[in-house]
Amino acid sequence: MTVISWDEFIRSEGHPAAVTMGVFDGVHRGHQALINRIVERGPFPTVITFAQNPKGVLSPASYKGDIQTLDQRLRTFEEMGVERVVLIDFSEDFSRIKGSDFIGSVMSRGKLAFLALGANFRCGFRLDFGAAEIEGFVQKGNIPVEVFEPLREGGKPISSSRIRQAIRAGAFEEAALLLGRAWPDGPGPLNLYP
16 A cells, blocks of 8 residues: 655646545544445545544644544555555645635546545535535546445444544443444554543
8 A cells, every 4th residue: 555645646647546535533434434435446446534633733622532543544444455545734724725626636637536425524624615515526527426424323323423432431342333343453552531
């Protein structure tokens, strides 16, 4: 698996890819559905994600911490068959990019062959661009898009917030059920407990 920076990605020539994007904190079962789809659909399964959680950059005092370290997430992506990860070094400046400009950069130079998104995905300045807008924007370029509704467990959506709550409460079996694997899943300092 190749890991490149966002700057390398937007400067590179086209390599048509099946792409999914998001924070992927914990790479839970909902995230796994997106990743499995790009691996199955191809070509060149690519995950666009963040080196650090944007919430931790923008609101460090209220951020509840990572479920997995970056190394753990990268290992999970590789084990799932991802061929390339694009890491965004999130910053205040990056947070000011309009969502349509961000998606346009992903599409530029013929780099997008297929896109899989979660229905709750939003990007851009003040989260101005959601999955429905992205779907229409990308389809104008004749690029197929699939939008996935959140997976549910016990009648409630699987989410990173729900997993954090389970871990904080010591409900590790519930966290494992939502993650699809035991937690923690490897060595390394997790900052879930500030």
